Amino acid sequence: MKKNILLAAMVSVAAFVSANDLVVAADEVTFQAIDLDVNGEISLAEASANEALIEAFAELDADQSGTLTEEEFSLFTLASE
Numbered sequence: 001m002k003k004n005i006l007l008a009a010m011v012s013v014a015a016f017v018s019a020n021d022l023v024v025a026a027d028e029v030t031f032q033a034i035d036l037d038v039n040g041e042i043s044l045a046e047a048s049a050n051e052a053l054i055e056a057f058a059e060l061d062a063d064q065s066g067t068l069t070e071e072e073f074s075l076f077t078l079a080s081e
Protein backbone atom coordinates (compact mmCIF):
# COMPACT_ATOMS: atom_id res chain seq x y z
CA MET A 1 0.00 0.00 0.00
CA LYS A 2 2.83 2.36 0.92
CA LYS A 3 4.49 1.56 -2.39
CA ASN A 4 1.40 2.75 -4.25
CA ILE A 5 1.39 6.05 -2.38
CA LEU A 6 5.08 6.56 -3.15
CA LEU A 7 4.50 5.74 -6.79
CA ALA A 8 1.61 8.22 -6.98
CA ALA A 9 3.82 10.89 -5.43
CA MET A 10 6.57 10.21 -7.97
CA VAL A 11 4.11 10.38 -10.84
CA SER A 12 2.78 13.75 -9.70
CA VAL A 13 6.31 15.11 -9.36
CA ALA A 14 7.11 13.92 -12.87
CA ALA A 15 3.95 15.56 -14.21
CA PHE A 16 4.89 18.81 -12.50
CA VAL A 17 8.40 18.82 -13.95
CA SER A 18 7.28 18.09 -17.50
CA ALA A 19 4.63 20.85 -17.29
CA ASN A 20 7.44 23.30 -16.55
CA ASP A 21 9.33 22.13 -19.63
CA LEU A 22 6.48 23.03 -21.98
CA VAL A 23 6.80 26.10 -24.16
CA VAL A 24 5.39 29.22 -22.62
CA ALA A 25 1.62 29.38 -22.86
CA ALA A 26 0.32 31.94 -25.31
CA ASP A 27 -1.08 34.19 -22.60
CA GLU A 28 2.33 34.28 -20.89
CA VAL A 29 4.28 35.21 -23.98
CA THR A 30 5.96 38.57 -23.74
CA PHE A 31 8.31 40.29 -26.15
CA GLN A 32 11.02 40.38 -23.47
CA ALA A 33 10.69 36.64 -22.81
CA ILE A 34 11.17 35.74 -26.48
CA ASP A 35 13.83 38.33 -27.39
CA LEU A 36 16.61 36.24 -25.86
CA ASP A 37 19.53 38.37 -27.05
CA VAL A 38 17.67 41.59 -26.13
CA ASN A 39 18.39 43.28 -29.45
CA GLY A 40 14.86 44.64 -29.68
CA GLU A 41 13.79 42.24 -32.43
CA ILE A 42 12.53 38.67 -32.47
CA SER A 43 14.37 36.53 -34.99
CA LEU A 44 12.94 33.37 -36.51
CA ALA A 45 15.24 31.33 -34.24
CA GLU A 46 13.93 33.13 -31.17
CA ALA A 47 10.34 32.71 -32.37
CA SER A 48 10.89 28.95 -32.64
CA ALA A 49 10.39 28.77 -28.85
CA ASN A 50 6.69 29.19 -29.54
CA GLU A 51 4.89 27.08 -32.13
CA ALA A 52 2.00 29.50 -32.56
CA LEU A 53 4.43 32.37 -33.05
CA ILE A 54 6.35 30.49 -35.73
CA GLU A 55 3.11 29.85 -37.59
CA ALA A 56 2.17 33.54 -37.41
CA PHE A 57 5.70 34.85 -38.01
CA ALA A 58 5.47 35.64 -41.73
CA GLU A 59 2.10 37.30 -41.29
CA LEU A 60 3.29 39.36 -38.32
CA ASP A 61 6.46 40.50 -40.10
CA ALA A 62 4.68 43.34 -41.86
CA ASP A 63 7.83 44.85 -43.40
CA GLN A 64 9.23 41.39 -44.24
CA SER A 65 12.51 42.19 -42.50
CA GLY A 66 12.79 38.63 -41.20
CA THR A 67 12.47 39.84 -37.62
CA LEU A 68 9.61 41.05 -35.47
CA THR A 69 9.78 44.39 -33.74
CA GLU A 70 7.87 44.89 -30.51
CA GLU A 71 5.17 46.65 -32.54
CA GLU A 72 4.83 43.75 -34.98
CA PHE A 73 4.85 41.27 -32.10
CA SER A 74 2.11 43.18 -30.27
CA LEU A 75 -0.36 42.08 -32.95
CA PHE A 76 0.40 38.46 -32.03
CA THR A 77 -0.25 38.97 -28.32
CA LEU A 78 -3.46 40.84 -29.11
CA ALA A 79 -4.61 38.06 -31.45
CA SER A 80 -3.97 35.34 -28.84
CA GLU A 81 -6.17 37.00 -26.21
Ligand SMILES: [Ca+2]
Binds near residue numbers: 038039041043
Ligand atom coordinates in the same frame (compact mmCIF):
# COMPACT_ATOMS: atom_id res chain seq x y z
CA1 LIG B 1 16.46 39.08 -30.60
Ligand SMILES: [Ca+2]
Binds near residue numbers: 061062063067068072
Ligand atom coordinates in the same frame (compact mmCIF):
# COMPACT_ATOMS: atom_id res chain seq x y z
CA1 LIG C 1 9.70 43.11 -39.30
